[in-house]
Amino acid sequence: MIYKFLDNVQKIAEDLKNQDEEILSIINILKNVKEKGNKVFIIGNGGSAGTATHMACDLFKTSKIKAISFDDIPLNSAIINDEGWDNLFTYQLERLYNYGDVLIAFSVHGGVGSDKAGAWSQNINKAIEYVKLNSGKTIGFSGFDGGWMKDNCDVCIVIPAESTPLVESFHVVLHHYIAFELQEGKRI
Numbered sequence: 001m002i003y004k005f006l007d008n009v010q011k012i013a014e015d016l017k018n019q020d021e022e023i024l025s026i027i028n029i030l031k032n033v034k035e036k037g038n039k040v041f042i043i044g045n046g047g048s049a050g051t052a053t054h055m056a057c058d059l060f061k062t063s064k065i066k067a068i069s070f071d072d073i074p075l076n077s078a079i080i081n082d083e084g085w086d087n088l089f090t091y092q093l094e095r096l097y098n099y100g101d102v103l104i105a106f107s108v109h110g111g112v113g114s115d116k117a118g119a120w121s122q123n124i125n126k127a128i129e130y131v132k133l134n135s136g137k138t139i140g141f142s143g144f145d146g147g148w149m150k151d152n153c154d155v156c157i158v159i160p161a162e163s164t165p166l167v168e169s170f171h172v173v174l175h176h177y178i179a180f181e182l183q184e185g186k187r188i
Contacts, residue, residue: 008163009166009169012160012161012170016159019158022155022156022157025155026155026157027181027182029139030059030063030102030182031182033100034063034182038066038098038100038101038102039066039067039096039097039098039101039102040059040066040101041070041089041092041093041097041103041127042059042067042068042103042104043069043106043123043124044105044106045120045121045123045124047108047164047168048106048107048108049069049106051106051141051171051172051175055106058176058179059179059182062180062183063179063180063183075092079091079092086123086126087123088123089126089127090126090127090130094130097134099134099135101131101136102131102136102137102138102139103128103137103138103139104138104139104141105128105138105149106140106141107124107142107147108144108167108168109121109142109143110140110142110143110144110149110158111124111148111149112147112148113147124149125148125149125152128152128153129152132152137154138154138155139154139156140153140156141159141171142167143159143161143164143166143170144162145158159171
């Protein structure tokens, strides 16, 4: 059983080599943000929210980039209660976003699909649209077929897997690579 999982990990790692231009593009966008003193907002839902917070921490501490994730539970629950789930991220961006800032979004399915609560990730899709309408750059990390984000983000890394655990795992692998590649004076 573990061999099949690890074989999939190896195959995904090999396939990701085909997205080296996208990864380099993300690094260059973030270098530009750092040089200009702009901010990076990082969002996600569920496990992807944990990845967003983790990447914000790594960018802020190791790369010295002004990185913010929207992980304030009291604030988020107040916004959801009063403004609705789909406005969670745009509500905060409307107050914090400035020209030149960047949005990074994590979504396993890339903003498509639905369940008993309705369409998935509409809060992420609205945030991407908000930043694009305000002349900002958007970076997506998705999986499966890339979903809505693949066609609507300036740069989107699509993990070539149809497995939530594998997609989420590789989101962390890539965010670590990017954050530590941006660390001053060090290369991994």
